[in-house]
Amino acid sequence: MKLNKTLSKVLIVISLFVGSCSQGLEDDYLNPNGLTAPSIEGFYAETQQSLGTFRYTYSEMTSAFLTLGPMLGTGGYSNDGVTNTFSWGYDPFENSFSRLRSFAEIERLYQALSEGEKTNYKVYKMTADVMKAYIFYQLTDIFNSIPYFDALKGKSDHFFPKYDKQRDIYHDILTNLKSTSGELSTFTLGSSVPESAFSIHDIMFKGDLTKWRVFINSLRLRLAIHLTNVEPELAKSTIMEVLTENVYAKDRASSILFTELQQELAPEKILIFKAIDEQKLYLLAPENMIKVMRKPGQSDDPRIKVIFQPDKYGGYSGIRTEGPYNQSYRDSIDTRVMSRTFPSYYNRTTFEQNYTMPYQIITSPEMHLILAEAAVRWPDLGLNASDEYVAAIKQSIDFYYEINAMNTRNYPSRIAGAQPAKPAQSQIDAFAEVKRNEFVAAAEQEKKGLIYDQKYVHFNILKPYELWTETRRLYKELGNRVMKKPSNRRFMERRPYPVSESTNNHDNFADVVNENNYTSPVWLTGR
Numbered sequence: 001m002k003l004n005k006t007l008s009k010v011l012i013v014i015s016l017f018v019g020s021c022s023q024g025l026e027d028d029y030l031n032p033n034g035l036t037a038p039s040i041e042g043f044y045a046e047t048q049q050s051l052g053t054f055r056y057t058y059s060e061m062t063s064a065f066l067t068l069g070p071m072l073g074t075g076g077y078s079n080d081g082v083t084n085t086f087s088w089g090y091d092p093f094e095n096s097f098s099r100l101r102s103f104a105e106i107e108r109l110y111q112a113l114s115e116g117e118k119t120n121y122k123v124y125k126m127t128a129d130v131m132k133a134y135i136f137y138q139l140t141d142i143f144n145s146i147p148y149f150d151a152l153k154g155k156s157d158h159f160f161p162k163y164d165k166q167r168d169i170y171h172d173i174l175t176n177l178k179s180t181s182g183e184l185s186t187f188t189l190g191s192s193v194p195e196s197a198f199s200i201h202d203i204m205f206k207g208d209l210t211k212w213r214v215f216i217n218s219l220r221l222r223l224a225i226h227l228t229n230v231e232p233e234l235a236k237s238t239i240m241e242v243l244t245e246n247v248y249a250k251d252r253a254s255s256i257l258f259t260e261l262q263q264e265l266a267p268e269k270i271l272i273f274k275a276i277d278e279q280k281l282y283l284l285a286p287e288n289m290i291k292v293m294r295k296p297g298q299s300d301d302p303r304i305k306v307i308f309q310p311d312k313y314g315g316y317s318g319i320r321t322e323g324p325y326n327q328s329y330r331d332s333i334d335t336r337v338m339s340r341t342f343p344s345y346y347n348r349t350t351f352e353q354n355y356t357m358p359y360q361i362i363t364s365p366e367m368h369l370i371l372a373e374a375a376v377r378w379p380d381l382g383l384n385a386s387d388e389y390v391a392a393i394k395q396s397i398d399f400y401y402e403i404n405a406m407n408t409r410n411y412p413s414r415i416a417g418a419q420p421a422k423p424a425q426s427q428i429d430a431f432a433e434v435k436r437n438e439f440v441a442a443a444e445q446e447k448k449g450l451i452y453d454q455k456y457v458h459f460n461i462l463k464p465y466e467l468w469t470e471t472r473r474l475y476k477e478l479g480n481r482v483m484k485k486p487s488n489r490r491f492m493e494r495r496p497y498p499v500s501e502s503t504n505n506h507d508n509f510a511d512v513v514n515e516n517n518y519t520s521p522v523w524l525t526g527r
Helices: 005-013 021-029 040-049 058-072 092-111 115-143 166-186 209-226 232-245 272-278 287-293 364-377 385-406 425-441 444-459 464-482 500-504
Strands: 256-258 359-362
Touching (some): 040 092, 040 115, 058 464, 092 115, 115 166, 115 209, 166 209, 209 256, 209 359, 209 364, 209 464, 232 364, 287 444, 364 385, 364 444, 385 425, 385 444, 444 464
16 A cells, blocks of 8 residues: 555544544545455454453553552552552553444444445444443543544544543443343344354354343443442432343353453463563552451451462461561562462462453442442342342352362462362351341441442452442542552542643643543542
8 A cells, every 4th residue: 555655644643532533544545455345244353352342451451450459459569658659551542542443444334334234234233332332431431531422533534523521421321221222122133144144253242132231231230330429310220220121240151251262372462361470579469358358257258269379378468558568578479489479479370370261341249249239329229238249249259269260271380279179158158148247237338338348359450440440439438448558559530641632632632631630530439
């Protein structure tokens, strides 16, 4: 392809958030000879496999360990007496909009079809919009206002989209998800060639429309609980609607997971496993999580043995959160012989070395914890808060023992204690009843704190962005009850926009420049 030199300079300057605007210019000015014609099916399959859509990239996970880990108290960070400076190496703004380009291409190709052809591709369009919403809600949770309604329209020469408020984005996403779930409830795939091939291109769910509804409605529950500070009535009504439909992730079988298709390449590819391997110094067990899982008068949480592995003394210990910093914590790590580590280390058999480990997109324990909180906030929903709370704990225990047992690799420094036998069901049930009694006896605010603690354990290092949103949201009500970080770590409310935005979309950027920092709260926190 031959590119006009003047045009090439223009393409370099145009911002990535335009999402396909450079591609639009290419269509106008490039000679497409030799290119394969793009298809909806091709772009659709690509969106599901693309790194960052449903599983973290290496760069994203590494940044999460270094940026969100110490702030959320999920990794091996201790108060060393030095207050941190804000920093965030990974850029989710440009990376997300880069991924969204494929969705823009699907939309462009779909709109160019005849009405008859649109019928054949409707299922691609509906489900692609769900995946697009999944990326956009995470983006607005990180940045607050973002280009949304006018974004991804570069091919219609709309190069400078305005920034939309998080409230409007959430409203639009929830409206669209509700509509799509309703349509899919009565939708039947036809016999056309595109529809017949849908199960092939739908890598996630193999064309199972019920599973798509489970994903959609579980996502609606997640977004609804985010709104408790700012629009509690919308939060409640959305939860009621999902409960009426009664289709969401209720158990392990209906949890939404993604398993890496090329597991043999996992160590070399830019995936979570490589990030964990390279960040060993930051994956010591945090003292605050150990405290949640090991309470006086209660037996140990069964998950402690599969989320962490034994220290060199055979016990489960956490790095001190407060007090004098002890360099021996870091000096004690021997990455060749992890059995010599003290305190405990995140379980390598469950996490770092487990290339069969499924990525948690939305799991049933999270859904039950959301419903437990909804029951506490709105007793008239007819939910039993303690039942939901106990279901979350038991299913999370099952989940982590399951993925720990998946790993059959004999990797270097594997220790026998890192793959324990699952406790008898009677032991799990007894533990869960102790947790139920603790929950029932707690006051309303403490119930919310206990629910947060369970998200802290279940999400751990695997779902940093969701845990961050939950921490920001509940801080308004519970304050330091939800802060697990060392006291010298400052808390980030949001991520600033990339520097390029002030140049490439200058006029619209002026509307958000005052919140372009680490400390301005996002709308959903209600602060």
